[in-house]
Amino acid sequence: MLPERLYKPLRALGTLIAMTRMPAERRHSRDYLSLVLGRRPAWREVFRHFFAFEEMLMGRLRVADGRDYRTTYGPGTADFKAWLENGGRVLIGSFHVGASDLQGCQIGGYEHLAVRIVRQRVGNSHDTDKLAERFGGRLQFIWINEPREALHALKAAADSPAAIVMHCDRVEFSARTAAFEFLGARRLFPVTIYNLALIFHRPVILAVGMPSGPAAAVLHASPRFEPVEGEPRAAAMRRAHAHFQDFLRKLETLLRADPWQWFNFIPMNPAAEVEPAAGEKGGKPQ
Amino acid sequence: MSSDPLITRLKHLIVETLNLEDIPPDEIDETAPLIGSGLALDSIDALELVVKLEKEFGIKISSSEESKAALASVKALADFIRERSGGTLSSGV
Numbered sequence: 001m002l003p004e005r006l007y008k009p010l011r012a013l014g015t016l017i018a019m020t021r022m023p024a025e026r027r028h029s030r031d032y033l034s035l036v037l038g039r040r041p042a043w044r045e046v047f048r049h050f051f052a053f054e055e056m057l058m059g060r061l062r063v064a065d066g067r068d069y070r071t072t073y074g075p076g077t078a079d080f081k082a083w084l085e086n087g088g089r090v091l092i093g094s095f096h097v098g099a100s101d102l103q104g105c106q107i108g109g110y111e112h113l114a115v116r117i118v119r120q121r122v123g124n125s126h127d128t129d130k131l132a133e134r135f136g137g138r139l140q141f142i143w144i145n146e147p148r149e150a151l152h153a154l155k156a157a158a159d160s161p162a163a164i165v166m167h168c169d170r171v172e173f174s175a176r177t178a179a180f181e182f183l184g185a186r187r188l189f190p191v192t193i194y195n196l197a198l199i200f201h202r203p204v205i206l207a208v209g210m211p212s213g214p215a216a217a218v219l220h221a222s223p224r225f226e227p228v229e230g231e232p233r234a235a236a237m238r239r240a241h242a243h244f245q246d247f248l249r250k251l252e253t254l255l256r257a258d259p260w261q262w263f264n265f266i267p268m269n270p271a272a273e274v275e276p277a278a279g280e281k282g283g284k285p286q
Numbered sequence: 287m288s289s290d291p292l293i294t295r296l297k298h299l300i301v302e303t304l305n306l307e308d309i310p311p312d313e314i315d316e317t318a319p320l321i322g323s324g325l326a327l328d329s330i331d332a333l334e335l336v337v338k339l340e341k342e343f344g345i346k347i348s349s350s351e352e353s354k355a356a357l358a359s360v361k362a363l364a365d366f367i368r369e370r371s372g373g374t375l376s377s378g379v
Contacts, residue, residue, distance in 0.1 A: 151333045152350050175330045195330045199337055233305045 015054045019047060025265035026050075032268055035183045036259040052260035059215070060101055064130040070216040071106050071209065080205050080221035087113050089161055090224070091204045093168040093193045093244075095251065098261035099209035099217035107165075111138070114162035118142045118154070120173060144173045158200040168193055168206065168244070169264060179272030180245050182252060187269035189248070194240035198227050204240075206247040210254055210261060220254060222247040292364045300360070303338045304331050316360040324359070332357055339363075345370040 002010070019026060029049045033041035041049075063069050073081055083090050084107070094100045107115050114137075119128060121143045128141055142157060142164075144150040150173075157164050167190075171177050174190030182189070197204045207221040225243040227236065255262055297311035300320070304327065318324035321332055335357065336347045345367060347353050356366040 149350050151329050152348070152353070155333060155337065156348075175328050192330060195334075199330075199334045 011054055011058065012051060015051045016047065018054075019050045022265075028265050028267055032262055032264070033259060035268065036255055036262070049260050049262075053263050053265070055211075056099060056101070056263065059099065059211075062215070063102055064134065066134070068215060069102055069106060071103065072212065072216070072218050074218050074220040076223065077207075077219055077221040079224045080207055080219065083163070083205065084110055084113070087161070088163070089158075089200075089202050090163050091193050091197055091200075091202050092163055092165040093204055093206040093247075094165055095169045095206075095208050096167060096263040097169075097208045097210070097251065097255070098258070098263075099211045100207070102217060103207060103209045103219060107139075107163075109135075114138045114160065116140050116142055116153075116157040116160075116162045116164045118144055118150070118164065118166035120170075121145050154196065158196070158202070164196070164202075166193055169269070170266070171269060172266075178241055178244075180241070180248050182248050182269065183255075186272045188272055189244065189269055191237075191240065191244065194225070194237065194244070197225065197240070198233070198236055201227050201229070203227070204243070206244070208251060208254070210258060220250060222250075290364060292367065293360055296360050296363055296367075299338065299342065300325070300335065303335055314360060316364075318359055320357045320359060320363070321354075327357075339367070343367050343371060 026046055029046050030041055033045055033049060037045070059069070094103070107113055117128075117139065119141050132139055132141060140162075142150060142153040154164065169189060171188050171190055174192050176190065176192045176195055177188040178191045179186040180189050181187075193204055196202070204225040205221055205223075207219060209217040209219050212218045222243060225240060293316050294311070297314045297316070300306065300314065301309055301311045306325070309325070314325065320335075321327050321329075327335070332353060336353050339356075340346060347356055352366075356363050
């Protein structure tokens with residue numbers, strides 16, 4: 001095995017070659033960086049963005065192979081830590097940000113926790129197969145490429161004591177969206193997790209991991225959003241939207257401090273044209 | 287209004303469960319598709335309805351094929367529930 005001081009430059013070269021072959025992703029990176037930096041990014045900054053993504057993928061592979069990874073907890077993570085210690089039927093909302101995927105690996109290390117992770121199956125999903133194998137039945141993936149099947153898989157997961165982890169930043173497979181302030185505009189984000197919370201009476205915790213050095217991350221999380229029995233749907237969704245907006249503000253602060261950690265190399269979440277009232281459907285029906 | 291009490295009950299249950307406050311239950315066409323066209327319910331509505339129906343009628347809808355068949359229309363839903371409940375809902379509800 002190559003030492004890291006030799007391996008890292010090789011990975012950087014590989015990233016550079018990959019980057020030159022991905023014009024659409026480069027454009028989306030530039031668009032995002034322009035928003036978060038407030039200016040047109042330099043070429044090396046786009047490369048830094050790509051390389052941060054490569055580092056995350058490498059970290060995922062290393063953890064899937066059993067390497068140690070250290071997580072510390074940021075302020076306001078008491079509810080997340082309580083869930084880690086005690087378990088429970090929560091919905092965890094995550095984002096394609098920083099070391100967030102690695103938190104799933106960390107969770108898999110808690111032997112009293114069962115977790116179902118909702119994911120889109122893409123070409124680089126082989127590490128998830130390794131993870132599922134490593135953690136046995138306690139960590140399973142629900143693939144959302146077929147939304148109708150995914151909803152039944154979600155229902156089955158919701159009937160189990162497992163926690164369900166799902167991403168809350170890409171609108172492409174989301175049945176419900178709503179508009180939130182993020183990076184200077186009102187943008188659409190998926191809010192399906194809150195609909196599921198109300199249907200299955202499960203609390204929601206939003207969480208991301210930001211890298212804090214080699215093989216280390218700081219976890220940032222929201223307090224729990226709790227469904228209240230009998231609460232009118234519109235009022236519940238207003239609370240849900242406020243909960244999500246609070247976390248998006250926190251996320252934006254984190255990204256402004258470390259802009260390279262936003263791993264959505266796709267068009268930025270679209271600006272909202274007409275926002276549906278809380279409780280109403282938004283986004284494309286499926 | 288339908289003379290079938292199960293269909294009437296289902297129409298009310300759909301409106302209440304999905305907060306379709308602007309749709310009078312009696313105006314729901316019992317043969318119109320529930321998903322997509324018709325009431326234009328989406329996948330989350332379908333999921334919510336399935337969870338409610340399972341709880342309300344003690345039935346199990348365990349695959350997407352079953353839910354597609356059950357939610358084809360209110361009439362199809364009534365037939366599905368009758369079949370799954372072993373005919374105990376065939377007269378009255």
